[in-house]
Amino acid sequence: MKVFNLLVVGYGGQGVLSLAEIIERAALKEGFDVKGVELHGLVQRGGSLECHVRFGEKVFSPMVRKGGADLIIALEALEGLRACYYANKEKTILLTDKRILSPSPIEDISSEGLISQMEKFVKKVEVVEASKIVESLTGDIAMSNVFMLGYSIAKKLLPIKKEIAWESVAERIRPQFLETNKKVFEEAFRM
Amino acid sequence: MAKEILSEEGKNILLLGNEAIARGALEASVAVATTYPGTPASEIGDTFAEIAKDAGIYFEYSTNEKVAVEAAAGAAFCGLRSITSFKHFGLNVASDSVFPLAYLGVKAGMVIVVADDPNCWSSAQSEQDSRYFARIAHLPMLEPSDAQEAKDLTKAAFQLSEKFGIPFFIRTTTRVAHMRSIVKLGKIEKIEKKAKFEKDIKYRNFPPKILEVHEELHEKLKKIEKEGEKMCSIFNKNSKSKIGIVVSGVSFNYVLEALEELELKIPVLKISMTYPLPEKTIGKFISKLKEILVVEELEPIVEEEVKKIAKDFNPKLKIHGKNFLPFAGEYKPELVLKAIAKFAKKKIPKELIEEKFDPAKVEKRLMQLCAGCPHRTSFWSIKKALGLDKIVAGDIGCYMIGVHPPNNILDFVSCMGASIGISYGISKVGEKPIAFIGDSTFFHAGIPALINAVHNKGNLLLVILDNKTTAMTGHQPHPGVGFTGMGEETKALAIEDVVKACGVENVRVVNAYNIEEFIKTAKELYSLSGVSVIVAKGECRLQTVRKLARSGAKIPKFEFVEQPDEEKAKELEAFGCPAIRKKEGIFYIDKNLCWGCGACTQIFKGIKPKVEE
Numbered sequence: 001m002k003v004f005n006l007l008v009v010g011y012g013g014q015g016v017l018s019l020a021e022i023i024e025r026a027a028l029k030e031g032f033d034v035k036g037v038e039l040h041g042l043v044q045r046g047g048s049l050e051c052h053v054r055f056g057e058k059v060f061s062p063m064v065r066k067g068g069a070d071l072i073i074a075l076e077a078l079e080g081l082r083a084c085y086y087a088n089k090e091k092t093i094l095l096t097d098k099r100i101l102s103p104s105p106i107e108d109i110s111s112e113g114l115i116s117q118m119e120k121f122v123k124k125v126e127v128v129e130a131s132k133i134v135e136s137l138t139g140d141i142a143m144s145n146v147f148m149l150g151y152s153i154a155k156k157l158l159p160i161k162k163e164i165a166w167e168s169v170a171e172r173i174r175p176q177f178l179e180t181n182k183k184v185f186e187e188a189f190r191m
Numbered sequence: 192m193a194k195e196i197l198s199e200e201g202k203n204i205l206l207l208g209n210e211a212i213a214r215g216a217l218e219a220s221v222a223v224a225t226t227y228p229g230t231p232a233s234e235i236g237d238t239f240a241e242i243a244k245d246a247g248i249y250f251e252y253s254t255n256e257k258v259a260v261e262a263a264a265g266a267a268f269c270g271l272r273s274i275t276s277f278k279h280f281g282l283n284v285a286s287d288s289v290f291p292l293a294y295l296g297v298k299a300g301m302v303i304v305v306a307d308d309p310n311c312w313s314s315a316q317s318e319q320d321s322r323y324f325a326r327i328a329h330l331p332m333l334e335p336s337d338a339q340e341a342k343d344l345t346k347a348a349f350q351l352s353e354k355f356g357i358p359f360f361i362r363t364t365t366r367v368a369h370m371r372s373i374v375k376l377g378k379i380e381k382i383e384k385k386a387k388f389e390k391d392i393k394y395r396n397f398p399p400k401i402l403e404v405h406e407e408l409h410e411k412l413k414k415i416e417k418e419g420e421k422m423c424s425i426f427n428k429n430s431k432s433k434i435g436i437v438v439s440g441v442s443f444n445y446v447l448e449a450l451e452e453l454e455l456k457i458p459v460l461k462i463s464m465t466y467p468l469p470e471k472t473i474g475k476f477i478s479k480l481k482e483i484l485v486v487e488e489l490e491p492i493v494e495e496e497v498k499k500i501a502k503d504f505n506p507k508l509k510i511h512g513k514n515f516l517p518f519a520g521e522y523k524p525e526l527v528l529k530a531i532a533k534f535a536k537k538k539i540p541k542e543l544i545e546e547k548f549d550p551a552k553v554e555k556r557l558m559q560l561c562a563g564c565p566h567r568t569s570f571w572s573i574k575k576a577l578g579l580d581k582i583v584a585g586d587i588g589c590y591m592i593g594v595h596p597p598n599n600i601l602d603f604v605s606c607m608g609a610s611i612g613i614s615y616g617i618s619k620v621g622e623k624p625i626a627f628i629g630d631s632t633f634f635h636a637g638i639p640a641l642i643n644a645v646h647n648k649g650n651l652l653l654v655i656l657d658n659k660t661t662a663m664t665g666h667q668p669h670p671g672v673g674f675t676g677m678g679e680e681t682k683a684l685a686i687e688d689v690v691k692a693c694g695v696e697n698v699r700v701v702n703a704y705n706i707e708e709f710i711k712t713a714k715e716l717y718s719l720s721g722v723s724v725i726v727a728k729g730e731c732r733l734q735t736v737r738k739l740a741r742s743g744a745k746i747p748k749f750e751f752v753e754q755p756d757e758e759k760a761k762e763l764e765a766f767g768c769p770a771i772r773k774k775e776g777i778f779y780i781d782k783n784l785c786w787g788c789g790a791c792t793q794i795f796k797g798i799k800p801k802v803e804e
Contacts, residue, residue, distance in 0.1 A: 011556060024205055024371055034205060035337065035372040035444075039365075041230025041313035041664060045589060046559040046769060061448040062337070062370045062441075065524035067542035082553045088542055101784075103556040106764060107773045121548050131783075141783045 001032065003056035004159060005064040009083045010075030011101060012046050015145035018172060019073070020051035022149060025168035026160045027055035035062040048079055071157050072122075073148050075130070076101055077111045084121040092122040093157050097144060099131040126155065128191070134184055143177075143184045150188025162189070197242055200378040208367040209234035211338040211374050212304055215345025216274045217246055219300065220380040223266035224250045225259040227635065228664035229278030230313035231368040232306035236276060237665060240676045247381065252667050252676040255607075255635040256281035260288040260303065267297035267358070268394070269386035272349055276304035279319045280606060284636070286324065292358050293329040294396050294404045298389070300349035301358040303330070306368045309488045309521035313365075315591055316606055318519060320489035325360050325466035329408050331415050332360040332466040333422070336443040338372040344463060346377065347422070355415055362465070364488060366441045366521065412467050419464030423472045426459040433481040434535060437473065437497060439465050442486045445527035452528060453537045468496050474504035484534045485512035488522050557595045562770040563736070563788035565703035565729025566590045566656055570600045571766060571794075572709035573625060573654065577717055581625055582617060586610035586637075588629035589663045590656055597767035601627070608636025615640065615649040625652045625717070630686060631661040631669040638693065644722045645694040652717045653724045656703070657686055658731040666734055690724045697721070703729030706793045732786050747787035751778050753797035762794055 006023065010016040017038050027034045032055040039049060052063045064086050072087065072094045074080025080096035087094065096118070102109045111127075118125045130148050131141040146169055152158040153165055166185060173181050195204055196214050206214065212235050216224065224243070226236030236252060243250035249266075253259035256277045263273035277285065282305045289303060305321045308314040325332035333348050335341040341363065348359040396404065426447065435458040438446050443461050450457065460476045462469065477483055477497070485494040494512035501508045515530040516522065525543055532539045560567050570593055573583070585593050585601035586609065593601040605613060610626040617624050628637050633655050644651060661667040668674050673683030690698050697719055699712050709727065716723040739746055755763060755778060763771055763778065770785035771778065780791075780798070792798045 012558075013561075021205075021371065028203070028205055028373060033373065035370060037366050037370050039312055040233065040369055045561060045592060045663075046556070048556045059372075060444040060451075061524045062366060062372065062444065063524050065448070065528065067525070067540065078554065078556070082550065084548050085550050087548065101769075103554055106771060107776075135783075 001056050001159070003054050003059055005068045005070045006053040006158070007064055007069050007072045007083050007086055008051045008053065009072065009079040010049055011079060012049050014049070014075045015142065016049040016051055016075060019145040019149060020053050022165070022168045022172050023053050023158070023160065024055070025171060026165045027053070029164045029167065030160060032056055033059045035059045037062040048082060050083065071095065071152065073152055075144055075148060077114045078102065081114050081118050084118060087121040089121065089123060093124050093126060094118055094122045095126045095128065095148065095152055095157060097130040097148070098127055099141070126157070133187065137184055137187060138180055143181055146181050147184045147188050150185040151191060154189045154191065194242065194245065196238060197245060197379070198376055200376055202376050203373050204376065205371050206338045206342070206374045207234055208335065208338045208341040208363055208370050210238050211341035212276070212345045212361065213238040213242075214374065214376065215342035216302065216349070217248075217379045218342070218377045219346045219349035220272060220382040221274050221349070222248055222271035222384065223263060223273040224248060225253050225262045225273070225275045227253055227256045227259050227277050227281055228661050228667045229281050230664055231308055231363070231365040232276045232278045232281070232304060233664045233667070234368070235304060236667070236676070240667075243677055246379070250676050252669070254670060256285035257288045260285045263301060264288070264292055264297065266386065267299045267301035269388045270298045271384060271386050272300045272353070274302045274304065276306070278314065279305055279307045279321045280314065280316055281305070282321055282324055284607065286328070289324075289330070290328050291396065293408055294401060295394055296356040297352065297358055298356070300353035302345060302348045302352060302361055303358055304361045304363070306363045306365070307489070308365050310365065315587065315604055318489060320492065321362055322465060322490070322492050329412060330358055330360055331412070331464060332362050333463055334362050334440045334465050335367055335463070336440055336461070337367065337370055338374050340463070341367060342374050342377070351415065351418055355411055357411065364441055364521070370441070416467040416469060419467060419469040420472045422463040423469055424461045425476065426461065427456045428458060430456045430458045432457040435460065435476065435480045435483050436486060436531070437462065437476070437483055437493060438486040439463065439493065440488070442488060442522050442527060445522060445524045446486055446531065448524055449528040449531045452540070453532055453535065455531070455535055455537065457535065462493070465493065468493065470500050473497060473500050477501055477508050478504050480505070480508060482509040482511065482534070484515060484531065485510065486516065486522070486527060486530070487512070489518065558592050559595065559767065559769055560589065560592050560598070561733055561786065562768055562784050563732035563786035563790070564589070565658055565727065565732065566593070567598075567766065567768065568706055568729070568790045569627070569654060569656055569703050569709065569727045570598050572706050573713055574600060575706070576710040576713035577625065582614070582622060584610040584614045584624055584626040586626070586628040586632050588632055588656070590627055590629060593627065597765050607632055608640050611637050611640035611644060611653060614651045615644040615647070618650040623650050623652070623717070625654065627654050627656060630655060630657040630659065630671050633686060634670045634684075638689065641690065641693045641695070641722070649722055650720055651722055652713070653722065655686055655690070655724060655726045657726050657728045660731050660734055662731040662733065666731065687726045690726065695722050695724050697723035698726065699724075700726045700728060703727040704788060704790050706790070732788055736786050747789065748782050748785055748801040749780050749787065749789060749791065749798050750801040751780065751797055752799045754778055755795050755797060759795050763791070766791065766794055
């Protein structure tokens with residue numbers, strides 16, 4: 001397979017890093033060469049987080065190049081727009097949660113404007129209210145990342161098999177949270 | 192999961208560059224590992240912390256990098272292989288202890304890992320290029336380009352270090368340290384060796400012997416250079432092209448990616464040992480070329496040295512580097528692609544020419560203190576007690592975020608411990624400053640500055656933010672917490688006792704979350720002349736929340752039972768807790784962001800604990 005170029009974005013604390021690592025693990029299980037980069041440390045404190053994941057037959061660069069993204073998974077809409085730096089009008093699919101945490105002022109803003117801006121840069125914006133669905137299922141939004149994983153596989157946006165993705169989730173999540181994660185993951189396939 | 196790193200030989204697993212370095216050290220039968228945490232190097236130490244007991248090695252978080260190097264050198268003097276790791280600024284702190292090691296030599300292999308941070312993702316001082324240190328210290332340096340090489344070169348560094356009796360540097364950059372890629376594991380060699388310090392004249396390093404050793408050192412480096420020649424790879428070796436590329440580190444990946452996309456088959460020389468540079472291989476590589484491009488982040492170190500080498504091997508060679516690529520910031524694949532396209536006179540993909548997307552138009556997300564962070568109330572209390580006109584110094588830690596709005600409290604941040612030293616300097620010539628320093632940073636570099644301020648009659652108020660961990664780099668322990676990097680219990684040093692022992696008479700311990708008490712104490716202590724200290728105790732909320740979650744306990748939640756008036760609304764906005772939000776003008780607490788510290792209830796009485804249904 002040609003190299004698949006993925007970005008997983010959001011703000012610090014949303015589980016961006018875990019989602020990227022889960023996909024990397026799954027890609028390895030699929031038999032691909034894999035490289036990715038993540039950011040640690042101070043940037044995680046409520047800042048923008050951008051993880052690159054690339055897999056395919058042979059991967060050199062761990063970073064997606066500008067205009068090179070096949071898929072962007074955004075756990076927050078403003079970060080989804082920011083990631084359009086990597087977008088390509090001819091191929092990029094941007095899967096984004098509707099949730100917005102506006103950096104300033106503390107006043108919430110609506111996602112409608114953001115989504116129409118995204119549409120200018122990508123082939124297709126796919127909006128899913130992951131955090132809302134996950135919150136109604138589990139009581140909070142923490143597992144939105146696992147929902148997004150399931151959803152991107154269900155909609156055939158991510159070339160990874162469902163069973164392999166779940167296997168990687170199970171490796172990466174504490175046993176006491178597995179059952180709820182499974183519920184969230186499966187819900188994504190019912191959409 | 193962490194134990195995955197101890198998997199058997201032959202397995203392919205995904206590792207971060209930093210984890211791969213730890214694995215490489217294990218495969219080289221390392222016995223002692225030390226560190227002081229610093230991004231992007233932190234996960235090297237953290238990996239050792241998790242596996243040290245299982246792997247049968249010794250690991251410690253040292254008090255600072257200088258001590259970390261000394262502890263590792265002690266082991267290497269006694270014939271046990273050792274590794275120490277830190278970020279680039281850590282090497283600045285450690286350098287006094289690193290430099291003599293080239294002269295003293297080591298009996299067993301010793302590896303010093305230094306992680307640079309192009310783009311300053313997690314660094315607040317400078318975009319330092321630590322490759323210069325190899326040159327001042329006369330210590331060889333290897334540079335991996337991915338996780339596999341991080342493992343393999345670490346192992347090689349141990350072997351060469353022991354063979355030549357000199358410590359080796361491994362230098363990474365953020366994108367190698369935090370790159371996750373596939374690593375084929377080698378065998379973990381466990382050699383049972385007893386430490387033995389053999390008395391040797393070579394450790395008695397005084398003049399005139401130093402001059403002799405200096406001469407020998409250069410001879411040794413010439414021999415090591417020969418090893419470096421073997422560590423080069425040439426891609427597109429049979430190309431007839433008259434142009435070529437010289438590269439090392441992470442940029443190598445971008446170069447190969449760009450050549451593939453541009454369908455270019457030009458020769459590429461990849462160098463793994465960047466000090467001393469393999470002169471013969473470079474000379475041979477450039478001898479048949481007309482032009483080369485050197486691709487290296489930060490300073491033009493390889494470029495300058497290649498220029499010197501070209502004088503002997505190919506004086507007519509045109510050498511490009513920083514004329515095509517920037518000094519500042521990290522290199523990105525598109526940047527390297529554009530430079531190579533320009534160099535090879537190839538067309539650039541059209542989406543890289545039409546710049547439709549303007550990142551500056553997307554509102555920037557500034558880093559902010561977590562919800563419930565005790566630093567927020569510490570900043571708040573000092574501002575309320577002493578006003579906004581005072582000179583306020585910050586130090587290195589999460590509380591650097593105090594420079595950002597809405598905190599807007601720190602006037603300057605320099606380097607580890609400098610909040611105290613520079614504030615003292617200001618107090619000698621100007622008005623009385625307030626300095627903020629974290630607990631781990633205080634132990635690391637604050638103590639000598641505090642003693643100096645007392646001894647030389649400085650005049651300042653120091654606030655030590657004691658959150659019981661090294662939070663910014665991933666919650667590593669420090670001398671004040673009562674357990675070691677191996678997870679063993681140890682004496683917990685009380686910061687207030689250390690401060691008293693430094694000769695400070697006015698020391699108060701406050702609860703960082705108690706705003707009223709904090710304000711009263713700050714007013715009182717600031718009015719006294721001389722050095723006074725507030726130790727503000729409040730555990731890192733992220734740590735508290737994780738503990739609560741692990742124990743299955745619920746995090747308390749809060750809600751607005753009434754809306755604030757205009758004045759209170761402004762206060763709440765200035766307080767800047769990310770969980771306090773507004774929708775269509777109505778304040779609410781985002782329950783997904785609130786970490787239940789309840790500090791906001793002291794600012795606005797209309798916020799109350801939420802009663803769970």
